[in-house]
Amino acid sequence: MDEHTRGEEALTNFTDDQKVYTTPNGTQLHGDSLELLEGLEDESVDLIVTSPPFALQRKKAYGNEDQEAYVDWLAQFGEAAKRVLKPTGSLVIDIGNAYRKGSPTRALYPYRVLLKFVDELEYHLAEEFFWYNPAKLPSPLEWVNKRRIRVKDAVNTIWWFSKTEWPQADVNKVLLPYSENMERLLKDPEKYYKTTLRPSEHAISKHFGNNNGGSIPPNLLHVPNTESNSNYLRLCRELSIKSHPARFPAKLPEFFIQFLTKPGDVVVDIFSGSNTAGMVAEQLGRKWYSFELSHDYAALSIMRFLPSMPPETAHKLYQKALQETVALPDEARHLSQAALDAAEAGLDIALEEREAANQAWGAAADQTHDSKSFDSSEHAEKTLALAKERRVAAEKEVKKAKQALTTAQAASAALDAFYAPETVVPNGDTSTEVE
Known part of the structure; x- marks a missing residue:
């Protein structure tokens, strides 16, 4: 079957x-x-x-x-x-x-x-x-x-x-949809026309003022x-x-x-x-x-x-x-869920890296502040610069990961909306209720 x-x-x-x-x-x-x-x-x-x-x-x-x-x-x-x-x-x-x-x-x-x-x-x-x-x-x-x-x-x-x-x-x-003129006519039929014959000899009656839900x-x-x-x-x-x-x-x-x-x-x-x-x-x-x-x-x-x-x-x-x-949609949902899981894992990794980068930058800043000699100060400045670069890169990765997660979530939601929950229609079959 x-x-x-x-x-x-x-x-x-x-x-x-x-x-x-x-x-x-x-x-x-x-x-x-x-x-x-x-x-x-x-x-x-x-x-x-x-x-x-x-x-x-x-x-x-x-x-x-x-x-x-x-x-x-x-x-x-x-x-x-x-x-x-x-x-x-x-x-x-x-x-x-x-x-x-x-x-x-x-x-x-x-x-x-x-x-x-x-x-x-x-x-x-x-x-x-x-x-x-x-x-x-x-x-x-x-x-x-x-x-x-x-x-x-x-x-x-x-x-x-x-x-x-x-x-x-x-x-x-x-x-x-009715035209604007028809909408006005429906509100007050008597105001807009009188029962009469058109040149074609078709009768225009009050029934033309009935609202049938559209034209x-x-x-x-x-x-x-x-x-x-x-x-x-x-x-x-x-x-x-x-x-x-x-x-x-x-x-x-x-x-x-x-x-x-x-x-x-x-x-x-x-x-x-x-x-x-x-x-x-x-x-x-x-x-x-x-x-x-x-x-x-x-x-x-x-x-x-x-x-x-x-x-x-x-x-x-x-x-x-x-x-x-x-x-479909099972195989699409499987891949969509895998993409969603990957995006969530990617965001977790990016957040962890950002936290580590922030800590490294903080430590480098403290080291620069505590440096006494010229040589140690120069080394601390280089370390701070590298830590800053890492911090900026980590922030960019977090933004990318958040965007990837948003995209994956939108794709999953769109898939669910397209294949809406099934309901029973009058003939006893199951189908998507859209009307």
Whole structure:
């Protein structure tokens, strides 16, 4: 039985060599996603949210398919995904747009994917979403920057497919804060509008003054992809390891996980890359499975689950994940505790040295004061100078040791906060209560 089913009927049939690391809620696996999908039981998944390699003209380091073959290639995964989705389950796919080779006209493969999935695989299009990323760079350079005959492409299309016409969804979980005008209206509806017909002939009634906890979000998702200071990138920079070049911004999978699942549900990303979706699912108390073809990228994604971890400690777990399954947070806590113990021992040694240095300096000062002859006085001054240097060095070491202890304590606390205590959620499963 898989360790994450927590006493329920097994949902998975994965081998140990496929598992890269595990957490209380999930498992990162490496291998071909078609094969890994076979390891999931029928109708066991609530949501598959993913961003597959795009059908770009230029080959990328993470691998991408040619435009001509893209639709049939992606349809394989859509067919395999349909088997594992529950009747109320959803498949959310982020598909980037592109131009035709050598032409300033758009490729139509995103729409061919839509028609293929609906007409042939018999998915339902629950709704289309558009991800607006204002941080996107102008591309393609030929048409946008050089010839300046096209505008910057800043929107990705996201297809929300469902297995049946009635997928699980709850807009109340993704409400946006009311605007200032709406807040004022809620305080005194009669003051701000009267019941009337709009030009569109829609009736504006007093019910528009009801406080529903927030405004309903549009299907245009404004999510800048500006990750720069995340734990993942920080550790990659400090360890001089090249990060995954195409990363999901956390707010994107977070929206769909909140919207389309509840705590304890199963979330899968079949092209996980740096495993942003798995990290978000972990923190939202969902079970998760992430699939990544590259063993190295799969292992490197462990950095997302090591908050505030010192680089050298995180590197040990990354290297281990390349060889065998790492059990989080236990193995991280073990290394974190070892670092904490070492920092405490280092501070004790530094304090002892400072005490010894202070005593040596005091003795040297007394010797200098008591010196009578020139020779003895000169020797005492040299001894005092050396004792002073030792005292200054010892004080610096104490400061360094205190900082090391503070860092180790912060890393331990961050790890505990990330893997918060487990509580029982309504469906009887155990998971992190975050909602």
